[in-house]
Amino acid sequence: MAEFDVDLFVIGGGSGGVRAARIAANYGAKVMVAEEYRMGGTCVIRGCVPKKLFVIGSHVHQEIEDAAGFGWSIGQVSFDWATLVANKDKEIARLEGAYTSNVEKSGARIVKTRAVLENAHTLRLATGEKITAKYILIATGGAPNHGPQVPGIEHVISSNEAFHLKELPKRIVIQGGGYIALEFAGIFAGYGSDVTVVYRGDNILRGFDEDVRKHVRAEMEKRGITIITGCTVAKVDKHGKDFTTHLSSGSSIASDQVMFAIGRHPNVANLGLETAGVAINPANGGIQVDGWSKTSVDNIYAVGDVTHRTNLTPVAIREGHAFADTVFGKRPVQVDHATIPTAVFSQPEVGTVGLTEEEARAQFSHVDIYKTDFRPIKATMSGRDTRVLMKLVVDGSSDRVLGCHIVGDCAAEITQAIAIAVKMKATKADFDATVALHPTASEELVTMRTPTARHVRQAAE
CATH class of the missing domain: 3.30.390.30 (FAD/NAD-linked reductase, C-terminal dimerisation domain)
Known part of the structure; x- marks a missing residue:
């Protein structure tokens, strides 16, 4: 009998985990992937891909306005939010199917359930089954962070819920000044919402070049988006279908929706990390890894947003591929995290x-x-x-x-x-x-x- 049930057990069916599973299987490893939600992870299901689809659609109204200068006379147009959401869901389902198919074609097995570490080589599935693995890869990604639990936090949505709203809000308040907040500000404004962005810092896009920060803010404000900096949301009241957002400055804003996009945190809770001896990086709250994506336990690795290094989908994919090359392909590869291009699909x-x-x-x-x-x-x-x-x-x-x-x-x-x-x-x-x-x-x-x-x-x- 084999010493272990599988050569590699991957926790998480997102971009990084799927790439690692496929490449390891191609090298001949016996691989199992556990995903408790939907194959594809944050990027495919409720991140980059649906976001970009929403961004593309939100440009159409501006294109119609600009067309007049080129001689086009376009009559009355209308927009239906429900159609957008339904068509987006159809495309995401197609991509989810492709992710599942590609993993299975490689020879890896998918189990649609939660997996928790019992020790360095044993995992317990939510079904009750126990699996032993020679190597374990944690690729559970990240989740929206709502920050301080202000009064009325239960009324606030994250980017997850924004993709499934029943109707387009006429007015929306978005707290945050990074990628997600500004991208959704542009999305909602493009579809016709009155958008207010609230950010605690002195200007949006912290960490970006100062000229970029100033230019983006000026351009967003030209497009009618209100940007309030130097304060935070202190409280959210609900009145029927309406909300009142109270700011730390003492002012308040009425809206139909309130969204927080103030960052993401690594999905490290309730995975059995302590039981298995996997250390958390005290500096960022992610799983602590070395340059090879190895954790404090020799046979357990972690890639992608769960490590909270560079939280970008292509980086997770590169890390997953490098892990498989190193461990199963016997081709040691380290990922260079310097000079990584990035984009904000703001407007x-x-x-x-x-x-x-x-x-x-x-x-x-x-x-x-x-x-x-x-x-x-x-x-x-x-x-x-x-x-x-x-x-x-x-x-x-x-x-x-x-x-x-x-x-x-x-x-x-x-x-x-x-x-x-x-x-x-x-x-x-x-x-x-x-x-x-x-x-x-x-x-x-x-x-x-x-x-x-x-x-x-x-x-x-």
């Missing part, structure tokens, strides 16, 4: 890779900034009051491009390509030597010749 869209100006100035003695802020060609005909921001952060000593930051249409698509150059340590001279593709917005990235700012840190005497 306007943000794409960024590498260091911010502030980070670069803290790390390098000579930093050159190349920045342009211009009206896109489409706006010259549509008449829309909007501007694009493009910015390069360059090491003035080596000429290496340290960071690229874009705000405007297709920012994410442009950044994906630029990320290759930044990852390869391309220099500003490389950018300058690249012939512009005209007429495009992104040609500005290879035509900026003169620094708009130059920061030289004097050596300490």
